[in-house]
Amino acid sequence: MKIALDAMGGDHGPAPCIEGAMQAAKELDVEVILVGDETTLQRECARLGATDGRLSIRHAPQVVEMHESPAAVARKKRDSSIWIATELVKHGEASAVVSPGNTGASMVSSFFVLGLTKGVERPAIATSLPTLTGEAIMLDVGANVDCSAKHLEQFALMGNEYGKHLFRKPNPRVGLLSIGEEDSKGNEVTKEAFKLLKASTLNFIGNVEGREVYSGTADVVVCDGFIGNVALKISEGVAETIKKLLIKEISSSWLGRLAYPLIAAPLLNLKRKIDYAEFGGAPLLGVNGITIICHGRSSAKAIKNAIRRAKGMAEGRVHELIQRDIEETIASPSPVEPSA
Amino acid sequence: MKIALDAMGGDHGPAPCIEGAMQAAKELDVEVILVGDETTLQRECARLGATDGRLSIRHAPQVVEMHESPAAVARKKRDSSIWIATELVKHGEASAVVSPGNTGASMVSSFFVLGLTKGVERPAIATSLPTLTGEAIMLDVGANVDCSAKHLEQFALMGNEYGKHLFRKPNPRVGLLSIGEEDSKGNEVTKEAFKLLKASTLNFIGNVEGREVYSGTADVVVCDGFIGNVALKISEGVAETIKKLLIKEISSSWLGRLAYPLIAAPLLNLKRKIDYAEFGGAPLLGVNGITIICHGRSSAKAIKNAIRRAKGMAEGRVHELIQRDIEETIASPSPVEPSA
Numbered sequence: 001m002k003i004a005l006d007a008m009g010g011d012h013g014p015a016p017c018i019e020g021a022m023q024a025a026k027e028l029d030v031e032v033i034l035v036g037d038e039t040t041l042q043r044e045c046a047r048l049g050a051t052d053g054r055l056s057i058r059h060a061p062q063v064v065e066m067h068e069s070p071a072a073v074a075r076k077k078r079d080s081s082i083w084i085a086t087e088l089v090k091h092g093e094a095s096a097v098v099s100p101g102n103t104g105a106s107m108v109s110s111f112f113v114l115g116l117t118k119g120v121e122r123p124a125i126a127t128s129l130p131t132l133t134g135e136a137i138m139l140d141v142g143a144n145v146d147c148s149a150k151h152l153e154q155f156a157l158m159g160n161e162y163g164k165h166l167f168r169k170p171n172p173r174v175g176l177l178s179i180g181e182e183d184s185k186g187n188e189v190t191k192e193a194f195k196l197l198k199a200s201t202l203n204f205i206g207n208v209e210g211r212e213v214y215s216g217t218a219d220v221v222v223c224d225g226f227i228g229n230v231a232l233k234i235s236e237g238v239a240e241t242i243k244k245l246l247i248k249e250i251s252s253s254w255l256g257r258l259a260y261p262l263i264a265a266p267l268l269n270l271k272r273k274i275d276y277a278e279f280g281g282a283p284l285l286g287v288n289g290i291t292i293i294c295h296g297r298s299s300a301k302a303i304k305n306a307i308r309r310a311k312g313m314a315e316g317r318v319h320e321l322i323q324r325d326i327e328e329t330i331a332s333p334s335p336v337e338p339s340a
Numbered sequence: 341m342k343i344a345l346d347a348m349g350g351d352h353g354p355a356p357c358i359e360g361a362m363q364a365a366k367e368l369d370v371e372v373i374l375v376g377d378e379t380t381l382q383r384e385c386a387r388l389g390a391t392d393g394r395l396s397i398r399h400a401p402q403v404v405e406m407h408e409s410p411a412a413v414a415r416k417k418r419d420s421s422i423w424i425a426t427e428l429v430k431h432g433e434a435s436a437v438v439s440p441g442n443t444g445a446s447m448v449s450s451f452f453v454l455g456l457t458k459g460v461e462r463p464a465i466a467t468s469l470p471t472l473t474g475e476a477i478m479l480d481v482g483a484n485v486d487c488s489a490k491h492l493e494q495f496a497l498m499g500n501e502y503g504k505h506l507f508r509k510p511n512p513r514v515g516l517l518s519i520g521e522e523d524s525k526g527n528e529v530t531k532e533a534f535k536l537l538k539a540s541t542l543n544f545i546g547n548v549e550g551r552e553v554y555s556g557t558a559d560v561v562v563c564d565g566f567i568g569n570v571a572l573k574i575s576e577g578v579a580e581t582i583k584k585l586l587i588k589e590i591s592s593s594w595l596g597r598l599a600y601p602l603i604a605a606p607l608l609n610l611k612r613k614i615d616y617a618e619f620g621g622a623p624l625l626g627v628n629g630i631t632i633i634c635h636g637r638s639s640a641k642a643i644k645n646a647i648r649r650a651k652g653m654a655e656g657r658v659h660e661l662i663q664r665d666i667e668e669t670i671a672s673p674s675p676v677e678p679s680a
Binding site for chain 2: 130132145177186190209211213214215226229231234235238240250253256260262263267269
């Protein structure tokens with residue numbers, strides 16, 4: 001299986017991408033097509049000793065910068081590494097595309113090059129979150145800011161297929177992010193979505209509160225992209241703040257400084273557990289192919305994990321299963337009474 | 341100054357309320373009227389040695405349970421401790437009301453008994469958050485789920501007056517919670533609110549991302565009650581999860597167990613810093629009086645801090661300053677072009 005990797009998009013240049021691809025080729029039985037400026041990639045590969053025959057380079061003359069808008073990418077950057085990497089999937093030369101670059105550029109490339117899955121109104125980005133009991137999926141975390149109840153229902157269907165694949169569970173627990181567990185709690189959109197989900201064939205466990213997201217109550221947490229993105233960034237903010245305050249507290253007492261070497265390893269383990277970069281990236285669901293979006297700061301290990309996820313999702317034909325579910329729902333919609 | 345305390349509403353019964361009131365009377369030069377079942381309160385006061393002459397009891401025959409809806413409270417619980425405590429403010433017998441009970445019951449009591457401030461369309465709950473540099477205010481965190489841009493503008497005005505009081509700053513930095521720093525980022529409501537705030541006389545610093553909330557970029561963070569509540573609960577979830585994982589990690593290695601006693605004190609300090617219960621409760625802004633809502637799990641110390649906050653806000657006449665600002669804004673609204 002071949003995976004197309006946008007090797008130019010990350011914050012730290014091509015090196016983590018090339019190293020991640022080397023590890024993936026060695027450990028995961030995949031071929032990786034590094035897409036980007038040929039001269040740069042050849043030079044970096046030589047420098048890093050990337051001589052593995054399972055790596056190849058595909059030239060792309062343009063690069064998308066982090067600040068560029070999706071609209072500008074669609075208009076002017078059709079020779080960029082992300083766009084050309086996505087075209088490799090479209091033309092069957094690769095089974096999936098992985099990018100640590102500009103999220104909007106990944107979205108717009110997949111939207112235009114691969115196209116929306118038939119019946120899907122909006123694609124969604126599904127991220128993985130660490131929980132007390134393992135891992136949960138949250139979607140959408142940023143592709144769509146103003147969503148209808150119908151959009152949330154589709155996110156639930158897409159998240160469900162992704163959850164089945166990721167957790168190897170036949171019926172992942174699907175929850176709706178809201179402000180109370182009771183059916184009646186929420187804003188207008190979530191209350192309407194609650195009815196649709198309750199009437200669906202999903203294993204819908206009802207509303208989940210923000211507090212429960214990290215306790216592992218649900219396998220799949222559904223929300224609109226505005227709230228999902230705020231929730232994700234708030235989580236990072238809290239984790240970052242706690243870390244800084246903890247280090248400050250510990251180093252402000254001599255007993256703490258004495259203890260620090262002893263707890264350094266547990267702290268590092270904890271960091272790994274809550275570091276979503278380690279989780280293998282976030283797929284864009286609802287397009288005709290497998291697209292994995294990674295953080296711009298991705299390490300080589302994070303890139304390898306994203307390639308692993310891309311491979312698994314391509315093998316599992318997750319995008320085709322999503323299409324089947326969406327088509328079935330459109331053919332026989334949830335029997336929900338119109339709201340007053 | 342007299343403060344009315346709903347002494348029946350907390351999760352742990354009247355004891356933390358009575359102890360908090362005792363501490364407040366002693367340290368803060370206030371009188372506290374304990375409102376609730378007279379027999380119960382007399383017995384508990386005797387048991388706890390609460391003989392301070394600055395404490396008094398006002399009988400209320402009903403109690404609101406945590407699960408009761410605001411509508412049910414307004415209909416059937418007008419003899420409850422929270423309702424009667426709020427009436428003491430209305431009738432000038434107390435300068436502020438503090439309740440660790442059902443948030444909806446506090447809101448509905450203040451709404452009906454004190455009434456909305458003239459010009460205010462929706463009241464808002466303003467919570468305090470710990471940041472890397474101190475403390476920030478976020479509002480609304482749960483009073484209103486579906487808000488217009490106009491509502492967000494009013495929350496900003498109310499948060500600004502509260503921030504001036506709390507931080508003793510003439511021009512608190514007011515930010516709008518959104519998904520990107522650029523003016524153009526957000527959902528329909530926040531984009532419209534951005535224009536209103538930019539045209540206002542507030543010290544508006546633009547959009548703040550979730551990540552920045554805890555870094556202390558803004559003094560006042562404005563959002564609708566749905567997103568504010570989710571953000572708050574997500575924060576609690578992350579903090580709780582990190583705590584549990586940290587303890588698990590540390591106690592899973594013998595080096596960690598060895599170090600634990602050495603870092604116990606820093607960990608406790610950290611817990612205090614991020615424990616919003618210590619912060620003195622959250623005022624309901626936009627009503628004709630001072631109402632402070634505390635967490636149901638409030639400790640005696642949290643109750644004392646809430647009484648301190650209530651006293652300060654009553655002395656500062658914060659509710660009257662809010663009324664003045666709202667009236668001024670209505671008299672000369674922000675010159676914003678109609679959106680396309």
